[in-house]
Amino acid sequence: MLIILGLILMIVIVLVGGDRGAMSLIALAGNILCLSLAIWLYAVGAPVFLVTAGAGILISCITLFYQNGTNIKTWSAFLAVAITMCVLFAFIYLVVWKSGAGGLNEIQAAGEDVFYYNMNLDISMPKVATAVIVLSTLGAVIDMALTVTTSVYEVKCHKPDIKMNKLVQSGMKIGKDVIGTTVNTLLFAYLGESLLLFAYLRMQNYSIELLLNSKILFQNCISMIFGAISCTMIMPVSAVLIAKNCELFDWMENSK
Amino acid sequence: MKKYGKRISRYLMKNKRGRFYCVAGVLYLLAILFVMNDAWLYQTPIVKVTKVVTIVEGKSKSTRGTEETKYKQSLYGKIINGEDKGKEVRIANEYTTTEMLAQKYHKGDRVFYKGSSIIGVKRDTMLVVMLGFLALLLLGIAGRQGGLTIITAMMNILIFVIGFWMADDTSEILSVCSRLILFFAVVTLVGLNGIHRKTFAALLTTLCVLLMIMGIFDLVMQHMEELDYSTMEYLGSIDNPDEIFHAEIMLSGLGAIMDVAVAISVALSEIVEQKPEVKFVELFRSGREIGYDIMGTMINVLLFVFGCGLIPTCLIRMNNEVRFVTIVKLHIPCELCRFFVESIGIVLAIPVSIFITAVMMKLSVKKREKRC
Numbered sequence: 001m002l003i004i005l006g007l008i009l010m011i012v013i014v015l016v017g018g019d020r021g022a023m024s025l026i027a028l029a030g031n032i033l034c035l036s037l038a039i040w041l042y043a044v045g046a047p048v049f050l051v052t053a054g055a056g057i058l059i060s061c062i063t064l065f066y067q068n069g070t071n072i073k074t075w076s077a078f079l080a081v082a083i084t085m086c087v088l089f090a091f092i093y094l095v096v097w098k099s100g101a102g103g104l105n106e107i108q109a110a111g112e113d114v115f116y117y118n119m120n121l122d123i124s125m126p127k128v129a130t131a132v133i134v135l136s137t138l139g140a141v142i143d144m145a146l147t148v149t150t151s152v153y154e155v156k157c158h159k160p161d162i163k164m165n166k167l168v169q170s171g172m173k174i175g176k177d178v179i180g181t182t183v184n185t186l187l188f189a190y191l192g193e194s195l196l197l198f199a200y201l202r203m204q205n206y207s208i209e210l211l212l213n214s215k216i217l218f219q220n221c222i223s224m225i226f227g228a229i230s231c232t233m234i235m236p237v238s239a240v241l242i243a244k245n246c247e248l249f250d251w252m253e254n255s256k
Numbered sequence: 257m258k259k260y261g262k263r264i265s266r267y268l269m270k271n272k273r274g275r276f277y278c279v280a281g282v283l284y285l286l287a288i289l290f291v292m293n294d295a296w297l298y299q300t301p302i303v304k305v306t307k308v309v310t311i312v313e314g315k316s317k318s319t320r321g322t323e324e325t326k327y328k329q330s331l332y333g334k335i336i337n338g339e340d341k342g343k344e345v346r347i348a349n350e351y352t353t354t355e356m357l358a359q360k361y362h363k364g365d366r367v368f369y370k371g372s373s374i375i376g377v378k379r380d381t382m383l384v385v386m387l388g389f390l391a392l393l394l395l396g397i398a399g400r401q402g403g404l405t406i407i408t409a410m411m412n413i414l415i416f417v418i419g420f421w422m423a424d425d426t427s428e429i430l431s432v433c434s435r436l437i438l439f440f441a442v443v444t445l446v447g448l449n450g451i452h453r454k455t456f457a458a459l460l461t462t463l464c465v466l467l468m469i470m471g472i473f474d475l476v477m478q479h480m481e482e483l484d485y486s487t488m489e490y491l492g493s494i495d496n497p498d499e500i501f502h503a504e505i506m507l508s509g510l511g512a513i514m515d516v517a518v519a520i521s522v523a524l525s526e527i528v529e530q531k532p533e534v535k536f537v538e539l540f541r542s543g544r545e546i547g548y549d550i551m552g553t554m555i556n557v558l559l560f561v562f563g564c565g566l567i568p569t570c571l572i573r574m575n576n577e578v579r580f581v582t583i584v585k586l587h588i589p590c591e592l593c594r595f596f597v598e599s600i601g602i603v604l605a606i607p608v609s610i611f612i613t614a615v616m617m618k619l620s621v622k623k624r625e626k627r628c
Contacts, residue, residue, distance in 0.1 A: 001480040002589055005596040008472065012603045017548055024552030031556060035563045036580065042567065043574040045320055067552055099382040100359045104568065106376075109357055117576040119356040122318035126355060128568060136564035139557035146553065176401040179394070180448040181518050183405050184412070185511035185554075188440070189561045191416055192508020195433075196500055198420055209298050210368070213379045223561075225386045232393050232402075 023067060030062045038135070048127040049089075052134055056085060059135075063142050073153045076245045077145040080238035084141065085134065088230050093130045095222065102126030105216040107197065129219070137227040140186060144231045148175050149242040156246050164243045171239030179232060186227045194220045280395060284388040291384045295337040295366070302378060303345055303369040305361055307332040313350070319575040326352050331361055335369065347374060356572075408447035415439050429496070433503035437466065437510060444514060454525040457616045461517040461609035466506055468608070469601040473505065501590065509598035512554050516605040519550055521613040528617040536614060543610035551606060555599045562595050 013021045038055035042048060060081055064074040096102055102125040104114075152171040156162065197216060211217060295302045309330045318324040329349040335341055347369065351358040359377075361367065366378040394402030419436045441462050449455045523546050524539055566588060573583055584592070 001476065002592055002596070004476050004480060005473075005593060005600070008476070009596050009600050009603070012600055013551070016544075016603050016606055017551055020548045021551065024548075024555070027552060028555055028559065031559060032563070035559075039567055039570050040574070040580065043571050045322065063553070063556060095382060095386065099379045100361075100365075100377045101379075103354075103356045103359060108569070114357070117572050118319050119354065119572065120316060120318045120324040120352055121354045121356065121571060121575045122320060122322045122324050123354055123571060123575075125568070126359075128571065132564045132567050135567075136560045139553070139560035143553040143557055150549075172397075176398045177522075179398050180401055180405040180408065181444075181511075181515040183394075183409060184444050184448075185515045185557060186561070187409055187412060188511030188514075189508050189558060191412075192504050192506075192510075193561070193565060195504050195507055207299075209300060210376060212383075213368070213376055215376070215379075218379045218383060221383060222386065223564075225390050227561075229386075229390050229393060232390075232397050235397055 027062050027067045030066070031059055034059050034062065035135070042123060042128065042131070045121075045123060048124060048131055052131040055135065056138055057082075059138060060142055063139075064146065068146065072245050072249060073149045073242065074146070076242040077142070077149045077238055080145045080149070080234055080241050081138075081141055083241075084230055084234045084237055085138070088137075088226065088233070089130070089134060092133050092226055093127075096126050096129050096133070099218060100126075101215060101218050101222060102129040103215075105219055106214055107201075107216060133223050133226050136223055137230045140182060140227050141230045141234050144175065144178065144182060145234050145238040147178055148235060148238045152239060152242045153246070164247055167243040167246065168236075168239045171242065172235060175235035175239065179235065182231050183228045186224055186231075190220050190224045277396065280392060284392055287384055287388055288381070291381045294380070295378075298337055298368075300375075301335050301338050301340060301369045303331075303333040303347070303367050303374075304336050305331050305333040305363055305365045305367065308361060308363050310360075316352075318354075324353050326350065327360070329361060331374075333367075336366075345369065347372065349374065404447055408444050411443050411447065412440055415443065430499040430503050433507060437506055438463075440510060441514060445518065449518065449522070452525075453616060453620060454521040454613065457521040457525075457613040458514065458517040458609065460616075461521065461605060461612050462510070462514050464608055464612070465513050465517070465601050465605045466510070468604055469509065469597050470502065470506065472600060473502075473597050501594075505594050505597050508594065509558075509601045512558055512598065513601050513605045516547075516550055516554060516602055517609045520546055520606065520609040524610065524613045525617055528621065532621050536618065539614045539617075540610055543614070544606070547606035547610070551603055554602045558595060558598055558602070562591060566591065 010025060013025050015021075017024060034055055038051055041051045060078055064078050068074050103109075104125075148171045151174040152167055155170045156167060194216075197220075201211060201216075206214070309332075311328050313326045313328040316324050316326060327350065329351070331347045331349055333345055333347070335343045335345060347367075349358065349361060351360050361374075366381075367374045368376040368378065391406055394406055396402075398405065415436060419432055419439075422432075441459055445455050445459050445462075449458070520543055524543055527534060527539065527542060569587075570580075570583060573587065574580060578587075
């Protein structure tokens, strides 16, 4: 079953995408490998935040530099992602810590796993929850950063003598066009994840006041909200960075 | 002080945008203040923790053989709502370093109290703070588009909640869901792009692709062994996992498929508008070029959303001597299957949307020519 679906996916990607499809297939495999490696490292008790940072950098490198080549666009996108994620990291940990959103949620805690498995892992679950949020927003953030930097670079190529603040503005304009669908993509991905959850909660006759304050809802909402926040924040950051980098590049060319 | 106030107010009188943001900011602060003090709305007693005494109770071995410390907390607090308002209570709490099932509490936390134990943390304040922050950020950075985004997202959530509240039980979830998806697609696409020919192209693409992936999924399901739904998370005692799984696939792939469809249809219609005499083959080529760029990243977005949700349960199992390969084989095939089907949908959306947009655009151009 799974093998057949996987094969279909591979064939379709190569058919539609050709060479670059194959490349994105390899990058996808690399990302899955990275994620698995990160999970394995968490499981053996490596420091959570260190592993998260490492995995994040590795994943960004694969997605940006392997898939899209090493150039001024991908470098700016990489820097923008790094800056935004560093700022948000602290923010996310604060929110998780303050609202006790780590660990298993109510439904998982009522499941069978709790009886079968020993729960004393000596791994801080609030930290793991932070890592989960950071990594799950990463895909969307990289996507957004690359969209902005690529289009700004395009504008710069067409009009080499354009002013810097004009460049930033054009980057923001592209970002604004994309943000709507990106936020909705994230929204639906999480709605789909929590569909079963809602069906289950309805059967259990959970009261609304407890549902609104439940850990399950909070975990899903907060991942979605932080995804959207980081996608919005990366817009100006990457627009400014690519514009600055273009200017720097020009200056270096001129001084030669 | 007065001078500054005057200057600010003069600025606001002049600047419409500034006034708008100011009102939004004030509303945000008011909303936070309201949820911070909304304990009177709740029926369950809420305790505000005023003092915490934490002691180390003992040490035990964790699953990897390292030391796991057990803590015991005595929480002193006051009930702040309901009949027992003002009553002092003392609650005992135990947790370990992992904080897997029980968590550590801090001074100032507000918790739900029932019997003599805590049944949950009051998280609504944080939720409102974050939601408001997101809304302000979207409005501030993306302006009008941000506003549209907020409105469509809110309407989608409303449709979702109403749809599932109306459905009496889970038995007809698939039919409810497929009707809802039509609403979702129309609201999102029209809300973000307005009523335009390219919107219809994107809508048609989305529906076609959804039908296609569900067809592929069912075809594969029929010819292969049954998927074992018992591994699905949160299963509980739901008696039709099959239908719910179908609904889940459609819903969580919808956003990504719409994204691809919009990107391609907008770009292609732009090209047709600039150059009405463009050839079909050329359109196809440039559509493919755009498709290359988004395909990989969209699949990545889904991969991270789906993969990261699995981390906590994976950690528990791997620490209890379940091997990683076994987890993939036995515990998460449903999730993997969903991911594969959705990715197929994303990739298929590229040629389908190129075809539909190109045909629709070309037809409209031809019609215009005839009229002339």
